[in-house]
Amino acid sequence: xxPANDQRYARHQHPTGIRPEKNKVVFYSxxxxxxxxxxxxKRSSQQVKEVIYYSLAIGHHLGVIDCLKARLECPLDxxxxxxxxxxxxxxARRKLAGVLRFGEINIDSSHTHCLALGLRRARxxxxxxxxxxxxxxxxxxxxxxxxxxxxLMVRRYDA
Numbered sequence: 001x002x003p004a005n006d007q008r009y010a011r012h013q014h015p016t017g018i019r020p021e022k023n024k025v026v027f028y029s030x031x032x033x034x035x036x037x038x039x040x041x042k043r044s045s046q047q048v049k050e051v052i053y054y055s056l057a058i059g060h061h062l063g064v065i066d067c068l069k070a071r072l073e074c075p076l077d078x079x080x081x082x083x084x085x086x087x088x089x090x091x092a093r094r095k096l097a098g099v100l101r102f103g104e105i106n107i108d109s110s111h112t113h114c115l116a117l118g119l120r121r122a123r124x125x126x127x128x129x130x131x132x133x134x135x136x137x138x139x140x141x142x143x144x145x146x147x148x149x150x151x152l153m154v155r156r157y158d159a
Contacts, residue, residue: 023075023076023077024073024076024079024156024157025074025076025155025156025157026070026072026073026154026155027070027071027073027137027140027152027153027154028068028069028070028071028152028155029069029071029140029150029151029152030067030068030149068153071136071140071152072133072136072137076156076157078129079099079100080100081130082126082130082134083096083097083100085122085125085126085130086118086121086122087118087121090114090118091114091118092115092117092118093118095107095111095115096115099154099155099156100156103155103156104153104154104155105154106151106153106154107144107151107152107154108144108151108152109144109145109151111141112141112144115137116138116141116142119134119137119138120134120138140152
């Protein structure tokens with residue numbers, strides 16, 4: 001892909017003819033915003049910040065494009081075994097299993113607590129590799145807690 005073509009595709013999309021590896025799950029996070037946060041935070045009240053976050057949230061309907069960056073990847077079969085470590089019928093397991101069922105899920109600030117708690121509780125049942133993925137995901141969840149406009153998109157690639 002040439003630099004001129006970079007602007008035609010969202011960072012998580014692939015140009016025609018170039019396919020991502022099959023049989024994996026990828027966690028993407030919002031990597032760019034259309035607001036200068038550093039200067040805005042210094043001079044903005046909490047109410048102004050909430051308006052900015054709301055504007056970004058509805059921006060999808062107004063043509064704003066999010067720039068997503070891959071943060072965590074794991075093989076599809078291993079992903080299934082990883083989420084099987086989570087407690088049966090738990091909200092964390094149900095949420096993460098959505099990737100297998102629907103092919104894609106979003107994780108936002110309303111999911112961070114239950115996911116982090118579920119991952120921490122299941123740690124002893126996990127392999128070293130699964131524990132590493134859990135720690136990476138918990139770090140991403142903490143970033144969402146610190147910035148409510150951030151979210152994760154999790155996508156399954158198996159076709």
